Amino acid sequence: MDTALIPKGVKRCPLPQFLAGLGAAHVVLLWGVFAMLLCWLKGLNQTNMNNAYGFAMWIWADRAVIALGGGAFFTGFLRYIVGKDKLKYIINYAVLIGFICYSSALLILAIDIGQPLRGWFIFWHANVHSMLTEVAFCLTAYFFVLCVEYLPLVLENRQIDKVPFFHNLTHNMHEIMAVFAATGAFLSFFHQGSLGGVAGVLFGRPFGFREHILIWPFTFFLFTWSAAACGPCFTILITKITEAIARKKLVKDDVIELLAKISGWMMLTYIIAKTIDTIYWAVVTAPSKGLALSHFYTNNALYGYWILILEVVICGWVPALILITDKGRKNQFTLWLAVILAVIGVSLNRWVMVLQVLAVPVMPFIKWVLYFPSWQEVATTILPVAYGVILIMISYRYLPIFPQEAELNPLEPPALPEDEPEAGEEAAQEAEVQEDQKTGEGDLQPAEA
């Protein structure tokens, strides 16, 4: 039924199967939307946040998805500015994942604020000293950049592309995409950094506070660096998951390995910097506030030294060392392991820099306060996941996201109608491809965001 919308030269599952999957994702989405409406209509008393936890699961999710979406800006930077041409085969997907992550972050922020109708105050009454102001401006600006980067991909849909205006628009947008990639990299440097600065400037919270370079705390640079290092790992992970679900190869190994290699070296340099930062904080910064390292990791039921070891060693050093080796990248098991660990590591880093900062007692006569999210918080955090799945499903089905897909998965010649009368749509689709090839229109050009 929707054959005319499916990119040429590729095969997709039957429409009913696709709609069933889409329906399942929509059920989860509606659950999240219901929770979101509860929060908007009844207020943040629907959450398990309290006066000790002004920031909680949502702010963690916000920072985590922004870090994971960092694959978009960094892959764009590598592709268009550094000139790693091979990455054009994965840049579309990186942009799509980034678009999902950033739109999710904006949605979560809209739910998280106590007075959503006043959200625009952050722009109107902006306090230039606040890290959150910088986050809001750069995040919003970069989201528009991602929209511009995603738009040509949408316009490359088979039917839309037939309209000469859109076809030419897409072509012209590709021509100037390097400008947007550079703008995206610039904006991302600042909003990723500012997110790190959110905790780093809190001189009243010794767990988050870090020494400064000029006006920026160390965490400013660490957040940018970790997003650039781990964001591409998330892109690889989602690509691998998509391949597993689609049961076909979508991106060639050399492309994945190149991105993994760059990510590995970025991660190694990041984790060296992070280790130095942690040692300096433990030995100099925290003691200057009267606090020993043990203060942050003892006398509570959750936050022990294990979390530090898990974040820095197991989910930091281990994936970095795997990804910098040729063997580690080529072996599918170690590649999967490394990207999963990297994603966990950066998410864990965001968790501790949001929740542990608040959990640690600062006044000597108060105790640790632990927190568990309400179902409304969980549902609204899963909401963006469902939204992302839906957008990926639709984009994958109808847009030429993976330029190498047709080459990696050549279609078999169409069966004759009398042999397999039930082949139906797929046969018609394949026949159409053959027809295109005869007329010379079937040559696939790599789609680039």
Place this chain on the structure above:
Amino acid sequence: MKHEKAKKFGMVIDLDKCTGCGSCMVACMAENNVPFREDETDKLLSVAWMRVYKLTNGKPFPDADICYLPRPCQHCEGHHGHSPCVSVCPATATDYDTRTGIVSQIYARCFGCRYCMAACPYHVRLFNWYDPVWPDGMEQSLNPDVSVRMRGVVEKCSFCIQRYQMAKDRAYMEGREDIEEEDYQTACTQACPADAITFGDLNNPHHKVHQLARPDHRNGGKPRAKNLFRLLERLGTNPKVYYKSSREWVRNLGDNHDAIQEKA
């Protein structure tokens, strides 16, 4: 034009006098229209601008000792007015007034991001998780000089700034250039039956609060008087609430010392 000399309103709370009766909390709630709920068992959801903490020395009988510590907003000056909460607010909904030293909160501008709550180590910033609902008839007794806050915004102790405004108005009407010490006193100060709270201008040597605290303004306002301390002095928040106690264990609980002790 003559420039008015900047004031720096602050407090000295004598912990040896405090009995923990909670009068300061009640007076504060009544004066400032602080909302409450029918069920206030979860204190982490409560809004209390003034909170009294119970401190213990952790020793068994007969050496056990307790102390009550009232904690209003510390009105931190930080470095040059960059108090922990003011500098982080993205919408300029909180302000450090260099003419009074008071950290204010603009309820109509706050959009409830709660970054200021994360920044404050004293937990003085409180979020309105619920809409304020007053028992029938009680809305008639609300203070008309203090706006009631709506759900979804942050609020905090203002050192009863409405009283300062009224004192200034009264002085103006009476032809006085400045207010007297007794013209502006916070509700908690007046309500304390033990006279444990002293409030006034820390910059004015004639004010009792100055004489008690003897702040060293060249050294970040640190108290020069014996037995006085400020909460979490080492953080550099430069608060304007001073505590007095003759008991060493109480003074020690005002700041973190574990790393310092380890070094020693």
